[in-house]
Amino acid sequence: MNRLTNTVRPYAWGSTTAIPELLGIEPTGEPQAELWMGAHPGAPSRIDRGQGPVALDAVIDADPAAELGEAAVKRFGPRLPFLLKVLAAGAPLSVQVHPDLAQAAAGYADEEARGIPLDAPNRNYKDANHKPEMIVALSPFDGLCGFRRPAEAADLVDALGVPALTPYVDILRAQPEDQALREVLAAVLGAEPGAMAETVRAATESASRLARTPGTPRADSYAAYAKAAHSFPGDRGIIAAMLLNHVRLQPGEALYLGAGVPHAYLDGLGVEIMANSDNVLRCGLTPKHIDVPELMRVVRFTAGDPGVLRPEAGPDGEELYPAPIDEFRLSRYLLAAGADPRTLPAGTPQILLCTSGEVRLRTLTSSHTASSADATLSLAQGESAYVPAGERTELTGRGTLFRATVAA
Template structure:
């Protein structure tokens, strides 16, 4: 077990306070801090601290894959850590986006390699050949848009806005209240000619304002308010219309959201622990100044409506809770440790990453000790076993990330 130093990423939607406070650094930070990566992705690997200094986790794994990952993992996933763990802090909405399936990722990656799209090009959609299922666990109140809402409910929402310009679109979805109707409506809105969008969007936003002008709570208040907030950050963006088709949800601390391939989503605000397959493939559809490839997004989107995809943690016998996710690349569990609690045994086999998000913890193994404060992490190789953790400053909270089959 060795301390793991995360790679800090700055994006405009990040927070100047959340990650700095969590990691005990001065607030506000000089730049918006969006993500802290703990993993071995080539775009921004974490670094392992050892007696001979810091080494990239990619280098550590590549030097001895069998020791670091174990035989079963290397047989299944090759000599690459299959998951990526992050801390994510959103002060403003992220882009409207989806991730490809495994087959779509392989095909897209090969196609862009064949056509010579440079890896560093902002026009590149596929930066690796992997899918990217992901799970985010809320550390504070976390708000998001995720998956297409049941069409009948969307028809009710759009009718409640009382916007005449929406009539034809409402009728379209009401006549085909299924994935086909959602595909048609979404495609129509996301590809509207500029003149048509410039006429429709203001009318919809005026309807949103009227809807919220009533003092009594309204049924679709959060959805309508979100559309107005998105329009302020991204004026004139067709993604504001598309957001009205998605489930609007709020995660309370400890709850999670799982997103499979093809689910259109946008994180709105909040602080969370995120784990995903070791990939950086993102197809964007709006609400961003970055590259948007609508035809490719439409190719990967899953328009099947879903209910709120909230994941509740399941208690384990060892005092932890686990977040179920149908992804072989990763599993995530959480321990909450009180001051007087006995040391807990962590998962017996690596590879894994331990992340402290509250208090301070001490890890022990064969006489070795490693203390982790808030925002600090440790790399656990497959050769490390018998690790125990206890709170040295309580209450303490830690997350254990490992490969899916190890749960």
């Protein structure tokens, strides 16, 4: 196993304090949005096996079978199929959806055939992979996930008292669920920008007032939309966001976000895991490109509960966050001082992240050099390690450890 040296991505929406507090370092004053752990070529972690720091993707490329295990290479190819992050949202991320595997492959092939450069601002598909993801809250965490029931969305929008929104309310109350959501989202994204900016301004003022009014139903949702509008004044995505479920996760709770599900993260600190892809289609709260026809093709217009997940207790103290995906498997261990050691199975690549306390790792078996057998490593809060497929590892200490791997 090897300690990871990781990169922090300074996106504008990032918190200036949350990741520095986790890492125990002084804030720089600049936004620090994501701490990446993995082998994504955009910012691979680095490890040192005695010959100096080497990018993890290069280590894996040199011997995929030894690092990932033959089974993982056969199923997912010679690359680590997931990316683990600590995400710190100080301002809203864009409202977005991700394609399924078939849509991603077709979209990527089409844009390649049309010669659209990968770094072009109007490029939708950066690769041919899908991007299911999961977020686990480390602090109270606000987000949007999936469509509200049309009747509930109609009541929420109607209470704003903005005449320009009345046609949307009527559609939500009169049409079948999928048709109502499709028509309203298309109308919002296709509206004349100047008129929509004025509508958003009026809706934002009303949402802010309702959030402060005692006894207002869904006051927390109105407060979230008003806060988002402060970051993106006049953005039509505010109205699109009102069609979505607002959810506040408590620490330890999670959301799984599958293909076609519109979502946005608004505020908070969490552990995020995803399939290794950059494919994002946006529909608001962003200055970036919005491809409305492609977005409408990918979105799944199905309403329902956002599906808050809580970990399921398993053998040997592991608490699993279930997800219907093979590219990643996320679990955690809550370790108590003096408790019996916990043993992690071998056979798949793993990234281990300590989010509180201090956790000690001991290698029991190793597929690498004899000198690495029985190696020990301590992880403090915010530190992480990579464990190749051939190593079985024992956990002791006191704290919280997240384990990211692939489905066996």
